[in-house]
Amino acid sequence: MKNLETSSMEEPEKTGMIDTWLDKHSSIYTAATRHAFVVSIRDGSVDLSSFRTWLGQDYLFVRGFVPFVANVLIRAGKESGESSDMEVVLGGLASLYDEIEWFKREGSKWNVDFSTIVPQKANQEYRRFLEALMSSEVKYAVIMTAFWAIEAVYQESFAHCLEDGNKTPAELTGACHRWGNDGFKQYCLSVKNIAERCLENASSEVLAEAENVLVRVLEHEVAFWEMSRGGN
Numbered sequence: 614m615k616n617l618e619t620s621s622m623e624e625p626e627k628t629g630m631i632d633t634w635l636d637k638h639s640s641i642y643t644a645a646t647r648h649a650f651v652v653s654i655r656d657g658s659v660d661l662s663s664f665r666t667w668l669g670q671d672y673l674f675v676r677g678f679v680p681f682v683a684n685v686l687i688r689a690g691k692e693s694g695e696s697s698d699m700e701v702v703l704g705g706l707a708s709l710y711d712e713i714e715w716f717k718r719e720g721s722k723w724n725v726d727f728s729t730i731v732p733q734k735a736n737q738e739y740r741r742f743l744e745a746l747m748s749s750e751v752k753y754a755v756i757m758t759a760f761w762a763i764e765a766v767y768q769e770s771f772a773h774c775l776e777d778g779n780k781t782p783a784e785l786t787g788a789c790h791r792w793g794n795d796g797f798k799q800y801c802l803s804v805k806n807i808a809e810r811c812l813e814n815a816s817s818e819v820l821a822e823a824e825n826v827l828v829r830v831l832e833h834e835v836a837f838w839e840m841s842r843g844g845n
């Protein structure tokens with residue numbers, strides 16, 4: 614049943630293109646949001662060397678994600694036609710500053726020296742994909758769909774580690790709260806609504822490209838979890 618007690622801060626959920634695509638590609642979506650690595654955090658069986666690998670690699674990823682979000686921000690100012698888009702993206706960009714600081718604290722807590730970490734193949738490939746999306750040829754609706762998917766995978770994954778019945782180790786709940794909290798969920802919903810609005814007016818060509826980019830984000834996320842689970 615739908616929760617009718619939606620506060621004024623929350624945005625209503627609509628069924629649009631993205632949900633249609635998630636239904637169509639539900640197996641890769643589930644693979645990205647319920648990956649064995651994430652499930653192992655939730656059930657407490659996580660191998661700490663995998664967690665350390667994830668931490669170091671994700672720190673590098675996030676440093677590459679900052680210019681990507683900055684690119685989305687510039688486009689939100691120029692191409693969106695809706696002034697509130699900029700605030701949503703700016704909020705996301707601002708929280709990446711705190712996130713980088715959090716990674717640094719977490720790095721010292723787990724003895725992960727970021728200065729010596731080399732990006733693994735899945736990380737390099739994901740970052741190369743983000744760089745390609747920053748091309749001015751890529752339509753606003755497409756980059757916004759990608760942006761939503763990147764954020765939503767982490768939101769869904771880490772929220773799962775905090776749901777009822779979890780055995781998430783106390784020292785890992787910080788990571789889970791970072792992406793699994795309600796504010797981040799609402800922010801993802803705002804980004805989703807922007808993407809949906811753009812997709813409503815998109816040509817069939819742009820729709821096909823957005824669907825493809827969505828699936829490719831999910832594939833990169835799965836490969837990123839796989840890399841983390843593999844250790845080193």
Ligand SMILES: Cc1ncc(CNC=O)c(N)n1
Pocket residue numbers: 671674675678712763764766767834837
């Ligand atoms: C590989 C990956 N995907 C998504 C996120 C979440 N966005 C920003 O933190 C992330 N940190 N890492």
